[in-house]
Amino acid sequence: MMVYSENHRKSFDETTISGDMYQVLSEQGELFSSLDGKIDDSLMLHMYEKMLLVRLFDRKSVNLQRQGRMGTYAPFEGQEASQVGSALALSPGDWMFPTYRDHAAAIVHGQDLYRIFLYWMGHVEGSICPEGKRIMPPCVPIATQMVHAVGTAWASKRKGEKTASIAYFGDGATSEGDFHEALNFAGVFKTPTIFFCQNNGYAISVPFEKQSASKTIAQRAAAYDIPGIRVDGNDIFAVYLTVKEAVERGLRGEGPTLIEAITFRYGAHTTADDPKKYRDQDAISQEWREKRDPLARLQKLLQKKGIWNEKLEEQWLAQMNEQIDLHLEKAERYPKADPVGMFEHVYAVMPWNIREQQEECRSFFKKDVKIS
């Protein structure tokens, strides 16, 4: 396992190094090292189930967009191990700061599927998470949520709560100033923050070689004297163990960790994007699917272990599709957005100008406001 910062080498075990990233589960579904006491069979099955669910959800979403039932959508297929593995390593009370692409992580951490549909249907209520959860709305301005995750972790620490914060971001995000400021702040205040980068090789069309002269993202951790780890982002065990250890370190008061998970989005940046414009989409995407798919890899292991078979899969698929459809129904049956509601929650108490404008809007409401 390649660790880019000295003081970290001790805490992570160096079970396996493949290439320059930490791997546990080989592409052929072999374990490089024993998982005894770390990941048991039921957790493995759970991991697989969750990856399956979110993959179905993702495909459904892309289809809904194509059918005009949803707005632009940012698919994550291919990145399931990174998102599911990292989210499973969290405790329920941990703060999660996802981007527009991290719905799998949000779902695993407890977000309702229909909320995510609502979000992409353009509903104002699409960013709410279940009561008591700390799943932030998908962050749109790149890298800006990283500093929030420093703040929430800092507050947890001050309150003496054993709660971590995780910020999701992409390879492109590492070029923004906020990336730098977040890592530096977290390093200085030793906040229990996990900076989880899914390096899928592209920021929309821009490959990482154009994003930076640096070869890896993990190596940036050294600039802040914090640990930086590179993991195979399609190996859910590697991701899970790495994040778990980072959370533990954080909660022991040892500060933040930067994790670079190497992965790939099979599809487009968003449904508005055409990846053929900037990469040999069919070939490269097929190569990742065939060689490194996060689900296939785990499936092989589960099959060898005798805890997975086609029938089980079919049962799951049926159940999951039903679950997704129920959520979709809920989202599509969701009350039409009431324009008058858009004036709420700008302030804790509505000031006069917004109140009057709400009335102004209400007076038009029945006649001409088109609601989608």
Added chain:
Amino acid sequence: MMVYSENHRKSFDETTISGDMYQVLSEQGELFSSLDGKIDDSLMLHMYEKMLLVRLFDRKSVNLQRQGRMGTYAPFEGQEASQVGSALALSPGDWMFPTYRDHAAAIVHGQDLYRIFLYWMGHVEGSICPEGKRIMPPCVPIATQMVHAVGTAWASKRKGEKTASIAYFGDGATSEGDFHEALNFAGVFKTPTIFFCQNNGYAISVPFEKQSASKTIAQRAAAYDIPGIRVDGNDIFAVYLTVKEAVERGLRGEGPTLIEAITFRYGAHTTADDPKKYRDQDAISQEWREKRDPLARLQKLLQKKGIWNEKLEEQWLAQMNEQIDLHLEKAERYPKADPVGMFEHVYAVMPWNIREQQEECRSFFKKDVKIS
């Protein structure tokens, strides 16, 4: 010499390592390595003269502020080797981006002393540099000029000009997002930019330990796969040679260099600051003065070489004081600021609103506008 990035180790010679920074001239005025073919006696004398001049200038400025003849001023005494050494390594056409504290660098690169007086006297004309020079106005918002120095260097490169750009900044500046973005851009576009950090240990009152968990600034270069060098910023030879090599690298098309020059400001952050509030000012400042003063160190060498003596120094002092006084006179005799002039140069061609406001102002001008 400590170099923080692999690919750089070859190009800088590793003459001397003292502590963890590059040194050539010891604190006792001994050379760690021969300067033959690099720095001859006349250049050494020139270096000393320039350091002497700027020190006198700096002290004069502090006094002027105390006497109420100038506004707040940011002194640099103690940092002469860093500023003079780096500026001497430049060619006349190179672009310089100084901060509010880098007047020594600006003077060496050709800025007129009276302009700097004018600047701190609050004159609108205090930021102009001599015709044909590329000395930018003192940059006030921290770290923001670093990206400009990427841009100017990039333009030079595109035009095929052998011209470098140097950005001056402090240790505190390394926490800003612009630092990160500048280094990353320069790395990607391989611009001939020298990022010259004077690490004087403090950002106003905040010591570097609070600024970052990282131990050095030079190590940050690795995050961008560019060379990062740490030099003794009170050793003018080390600074000069390092910057010279960085310029050459840049002009060979090999991209930017990050240089961390370890130094210390003897005085206050600005004349409005009281360093006793945050550090044991007398003791620490005396220690630096006694042990590591950039002028004293070079003086010892020159004396040993027999090219310096008290008499020469006195001659210089007299000449320099005269020169400074002439410039001061020029600045103090400078026409009183004409308020009506402040409307010029907002745009290439004055728009109607500014023109009318200028008239409005003019109509008050004789009676009530107090000009300082």
Added chain:
Amino acid sequence: MSRKLTMIQAITEAMDQMLAQDPRVMLLGEDIGINGGVFRATEGLVEKYGPERVVDTPLAEAGIIGSAIGLAMNGMIPVVEIQFLAFIYPGFEQIVSHAARMRYRTRGQFEVPMVIRTPYGAGIRGPELHSESVETYFAHTPGLKVVAPSNPYDAKGLLIAAMEDRDPVLFLEPTKLYRAFKEDVPEEIYRVPLGKAKVVSEGDDVTIFAWGAMLREAMHAAKKIEEEQGWKCEVIDLRTLYPLDRDTILSSVKKTGRAIIVHEAHRTAGLGAEIVSLINDEALIYLKAPVKRVTGFDIPVPQFSVEDAYLPTVERVQRGIVETLSF
């Protein structure tokens, strides 16, 4: 010779022709190379002019705008694309504290002739922060010029004028209009001067001021008002938002005595307030009714299911006209 082009085609053509004509011109932005920009404004340009002149930058707006400032100071004419207006904020300091001030600070010794192009405005069902209309921030910043075309012809002519201008220009492209319609656009290089508004249709009863995507709502409302009530509206496209074309604004209001301003931006401290104030300053005695602001509301631009309710609609403009005329 002219052909029918969409606004985005007109914009691409302006850049294409200026790249061809002036070696100092460079384009910088995220995904503007092989991808042609998220709205395809730079489609085909990297193939024609190479990656040195049509540059895919790292994802960092302060870096883009800041290095463009350096490029501009050293002889280039950078044209920056910011993917959406709200993503300009990381570069806000570079614009406000540097691009807008370098000439002033150096008494004209150094200047920053650059253009920052960015799509702005709502109406395309974009996600959060993809629909902002915060021109006020920039119109309150001396040293900048701010431009917002409402049609393909102006878009090309204004963009060329902006690229030739010696001051930094923020060029706001109404996203909703990129492909909304085609219009005759001359093949050759031409300029639409900055700082000049355009009387789009003449009338005596009331003046409607609008820009960008709102111009069409204004025109539409004016037409309906004429059909339904017989009132004749004078519609004025401001085109340049800073500096404002006060003469055109005032002479119309002095004629009609009534005015409406339509903008997508929030009402409070929106640019509409400045227009009201200019009228107050010089034409108060001509006013037969309060100047009416029909604007976006004082709330964040909401999620797209209700964005149509956020935006001024033809009906809202119409009601504004009726109120003003029956005051």
Added chain:
Amino acid sequence: MSRKLTMIQAITEAMDQMLAQDPRVMLLGEDIGINGGVFRATEGLVEKYGPERVVDTPLAEAGIIGSAIGLAMNGMIPVVEIQFLAFIYPGFEQIVSHAARMRYRTRGQFEVPMVIRTPYGAGIRGPELHSESVETYFAHTPGLKVVAPSNPYDAKGLLIAAMEDRDPVLFLEPTKLYRAFKEDVPEEIYRVPLGKAKVVSEGDDVTIFAWGAMLREAMHAAKKIEEEQGWKCEVIDLRTLYPLDRDTILSSVKKTGRAIIVHEAHRTAGLGAEIVSLINDEALIYLKAPVKRVTGFDIPVPQFSVEDAYLPTVERVQRGIVETLSF
């Protein structure tokens, strides 16, 4: 009990008492610890409450404001000091795209109760970018509140109210007034409500609106006008710049029929324009003369040798009053 305090002392006391009373309160900023802040607003506080609650941060405004957002969402009440208003720009995106929107975005599920304090305005012979007055940027940003006290009493009461407010508040402290005068300030904790302007002196002939450091110029001018011409000015201190106290604004103008707005900020698209517009909207028929804006000019705040000419002076305000009254 009350004693005479300067504005800066009143501000320090507000923070001191809130730190003592509420463990959620934290101060964050550059040099606010042992150094007590560049203006000494936090003098003595780190000694009293420790470096965990009075935190010297790295030099990075997006980092400060962004992490304060996280702190606020997770139960703290961060009070951020930005060294000078112009240095808020690196954190502009955090304010505009996050602090101001978190409640909206989550339909009230998460909120950001934080205060950003910063000195603003000219008149202290500061270097470039130390004298800005760009309140418009923030008053055009729904989700934020903007406050600017003009005296020690209000400063303490408004700051306490801001710290207790559940929305993010930008708290603008007029640098020039920090130590300009002392005033009775009660010892105990008290609030001056946000959103309420104050009629500082009553009059029938013309209303003068001002805030921050300009209030004194307004008062001064009003006094001279009364002495010299016998006209009585009503002077109103807006105190909160967003949301504006429209009722107080309008009822005064309805009474006097004449109004002047005095602000340091640039005229074009300054907050004065919004006040003109509010008057236009609801009180046009009461107006006996155009509303007059006496403001900073549409140029960058210049170097300090001419800053007095940039700022509205008593004489400029006076002339404005005379013009308005003799219209």
